[in-house]
Amino acid sequence: MHWVEESYINFEKGINWRSYVVCDVTKQNVNNWVWTPFIERGLANLIYIEVKFTIRDCSLFPGYALSCKETFSLLYYEFDVATREPPPWEPDSYKSVGRIAAGEGRFNANNEVVINTETKAVKVTKKGVYFAFRDQGACISIMAVKLILKIKTIYSNFMHGIAAAYMDIPTKLLFGLCLQVYYIVCPEVVINFANFSATPTARELTQIEHATGKCVDNAEVVGGGPPTYLCKGDGKWYLPSGGCKCKAGFEADIEAQTCIKFCRLF
Template sequence: MDLRKTLISVLWILLLNEVKDYNAEEVVLLNSKETQAELGWTSYPPNGWEEISGVDEKYKPIRTYQVCNVMEPTQQNNWLQTGWVARRGGQRIFVELQFTLRDCNSIPGVAGTCKETFNLLYVESDRDLGGVTREDRYTKIDTIAADESFTQGDLGERKMKLNTEVREIGHLNRKGFHLAFQDVGACVALVAVRVYYKRCLATVQNLAVFPDTVAEAAFATLVEVRGTCVNNSEVDTDSPPRMHCSAEGEWLVPIGKCSCSAGYEEGHSSCEGVLSVRLKQSFPTKRQAPCCDCLYQPFNCMIFPFLYFLHTYAPVCAETELEINSLFSISYEKTDR
């Protein structure tokens, strides 16, 4: 490969490594949209929640649940329970719901029991509970209402008024849980359910490596994490490296640092030896190349003079049938400076 192309590729890699992402990572535990096969959740009674096939806003096939027994004169109590969701270390669990809900006033002859809300609940367990468990074992998270409900006119125009609501579950102690949805007389379609928790992504700060860290359940709690010094560096005994993972999965309050060992210098979140660039031989032509026997710090003064040198003298190399790779010795080496 042409040495100039190789060097330019290395430049891009080094520059991209300077871009750091401190955003929180969402660890997804359940996403109903990713399942095109039957979800197979448990519903009770049999004439309540019904699983159907549909498409999302991007016309991707999805599986949804709906219930619409609003014409029944009796009070409704229809339950839908998800499969068992493993917590996988998550402390603060987020539940994101996408749903549509019918405006009761837009339904002719509707019974007085029609509702425009449904309930979201959960039950903790160390294993799959199977069918719907006793109602008194569930803990209510919230009553869910729609910001926008649809009417008969919206149906005629095929308008999809999709609502998105996010709720939280905290302080879980068991290995997992089931979610449950209780319908008490609404006309609702549960389009998507996504369950996740947040964690702080592994990162390097002040020459210290900080691992993936799960955010705590309490909103105001910061998790203190000690960093590990990168290779060829040493901890500052007076101020060891620490950072704090917030409940939102973001790194905050960096304290302390590591320092490069003797003979190494900081560069690009690591401690590096000095980059040595030497010309192995001179050109046996009338147009002699200048002597090149020097030490440069990475990116300080080496890169652009080197590119200029290649641009100026590469044609001479081609004329003399010398391979560019044979002209230079490029290596990192520990130096005492």
């Protein structure tokens, strides 16, 4: 058995998800792979991947489970070009994100399903990335994958297949999963009559990005240097420094942060 696409329905919770399932516990030397499509990182420096999954307890397979495990591997492969060929499957080509276990619990009865949620962070530097799920003998269902490239949705609602750009990617990829991609930025803002563009957060939550502002129309820099603002890892601005002022002949609109032509009444 390899990864198989199935439906998971829970009427009480209003869930109707497509999932990827594998359960090769009766075989030895199991090595099952499934991939996401190529995910362009855009401006992001850091990607969070959130996986919803279930794992069956090995006690459900007494006597005939040859390789039953209760974990699976999450890996990634960075690449500068999206191709129609699948990414390599050799483990040495990938970087490990981690070994994923059922931290919220395994289920050990057919009517007791425990859905686990695991979130990992990955630094990215190339144009995009493939994520891979590697099974080596567990009984797993991957319910949903959310990729957060640290506010703005790039791809969403893939319940009925991958968007047109990915339709030619082989079917071993994760078609049908609810795959959402975001990246988090400090949003565009105007403060002290300086405009700061949307700025991607750094590769570490504890790091900050220094952004340089540009004076609004009809304004000029105050002091010796350009205005600056710090972008924190949670997507919030703090500690503005410097700023701009309206040029001669223009009046400051503090609320709108604009400089308007000063008009005499006589």
